[in-house]
Amino acid sequence: RGCVSIALERLVREEAQSWSAAHRGARVRSGRRQLQRIIQNLRGVPEQDARRLVRSAIWDDGALTEADLPRLNKARFELLDLSGAVHFELETARPDDVGGLRRFKAWLAERQAAFLGRGFSAGLPPPRGVLLLGVQGSGKSLAARAVAGAWGVPLLRLDMGTLYNKYYGESERNLRSALDLAEHMAPCVLWIDEIEKALASGGDDGGTSRRMLGTLLTWLAERSAAVFVAATANAIEQLPPELMRKGRLDEIFFVDLPDAAVRADIFAIQLRKRALDPAGFDCAELARVSEGFSGAEIEQAVVSACYGAAAAERSARQDDMARAIAGTRPLAQVMAESVQALRDWAQGRTVPAD
The missing domain is CATH 3.40.50.300 (P-loop containing nucleotide triphosphate hydrolases)
Structure with missing residues (x-):
């Protein structure tokens, strides 16, 4: 494993030097941590293919960063012909x-x-x-x-x-x-x-x-x-x-279903995803009126509010969010008995994620 890492690191350095020579001595932007992650994710790829992937990543923007990892991993997945029941998920989450x-x-x-x-x-x-x-x-x-x-x-x-x-x-x-x-x-x-x-x-x-x-x-x-x-x-x-x-x-x-503080965080996350500034909303109030909502239900409420506002040719506002929430019956109400039974079983048998 160590020999493989050394060989891959040498390959990356060779490609970086080649790019540098073609760009008047400019240095490829990267950090030790990012470089190690990229090397780690190239293990198992034939040398010729690994070199091609590294070269493509460097010449794209003169850098090797964590932003290159999803593309490298997808290409590696395709090179290894991993198909059928195993699917490569390009979209992860921080x-x-x-x-x-x-x-x-x-x-x-x-x-x-x-x-x-x-x-x-x-x-x-x-x-x-x-x-x-x-x-x-x-x-x-x-x-x-x-x-x-x-x-x-x-x-x-x-x-x-x-x-x-x-x-x-x-x-x-x-x-x-x-x-x-x-x-x-x-x-x-x-x-x-x-x-x-x-x-x-x-x-x-x-x-x-x-x-x-x-x-x-x-x-x-x-x-x-x-x-x-x-x-x-x-x-x-x-x-x-x-x-x-x-x-x-x-x-x-x-x-479990999110508490009020977490619901406020989720509202802020979902608003930012749609280019809306959470500072322009009272997320604590939205969290209060969405008692019992799951993260998915909060997301759908935000999406619904944005659709309504877009139809009116304006940005979504607090009152749009409040109406979307009021028009939603969360699963915690519709299937209250099932949700409570699951909570009762988890008590003492599992570790709370939050």
């Missing part, structure tokens, strides 16, 4: 893009160096993964994206539904192939969305679900590649107990 989740963000920050094998954490076992349990629309998928964004590694999404095959043994073989492909992209985050839908035990599938579960559990226990699993789930009653045992994944986080 922790600042996610409102709340303080404990989860701190947990990630503590384990980043260990996952990447850097500093005093070198030699520690890398984190294996988490299960994010919570109410629909509470931000579990966004949190999964934020893991990759925070650590600067590729995000792959495993579509479990496409793995199933009517012929005996083919579904498990498809799953093993998908996991092998994810290992080729290591270090990376493997996002398995709504994992309970794929692994729920059923008596009418000839035991396929149980065999798929066994294949996944074996891989979770035995894998050595730096593949961090971020699994999300909405229905805890459908999850196999075997998946919940310690050692399969590191932790189970419960993503």
Whole structure:
């Protein structure tokens, strides 16, 4: 691994020197940390292809920065021909893009160096993964994206539904192939969305679900590649107990509906995404009148308000937001019993994400 890193670093320096010679000695803009991330994400790529990718990134703007990582990772994914049930997700998220989740963000920050094998954490076992349990629309998928964004590694999404095959043994073989492909992209985050839908035990599938579960559990226990699993789930009653045992994944986080302070943060984030200055809105008041809203419902309220304002040929205002909120019945009201049951189960069994 060290030899591979040295060879890649030499390759990057050669391409940087070539660019510099063609630009009257100007230096390629980059930092040691950014350079190490780029080198790390080029592992497994043939030298000729790695050189081409680095050259393209440098000649684009005379720099090698973290802004180049998504494009490099996507090209690497395509070069390795990772297709089928494993999808490369170009769009990740920064922790600042996610409102709340303080404990989860701190947990990630503590384990980043260990996952990447850097500093005093070198030699520690890398984190294996988490299960994010919570109410629909509470931000579990966004949190999964934020893991990759925070650590600067590729995000792959495993579509479990496409793995199933009517012929005996083919579904498990498809799953093993998908996991092998994810290992080729290591270090990376493997996002398995709504994992309970794929692994729920059923008596009418000839035991396929149980065999798929066994294949996944074996891989979770035995894998050595730096593949961090971020699994999300909405229905805890459908999850196999075997998946919940310690050692399969590191932790189970419960993503609850946001409190007033977090709702205000989410409103500010969503307003900025739409080029609206949060200072022009009373986010605390919007948070107060949106009690019980999930992050997704807040986003839709902001979008709805912006549509209405655009139809009136003006920018969205506080009263537009208030009307959009008033016209929404949040899931916490429509399915109050189910939401409370999930909260009751999570109490004492999971770690609050916020």
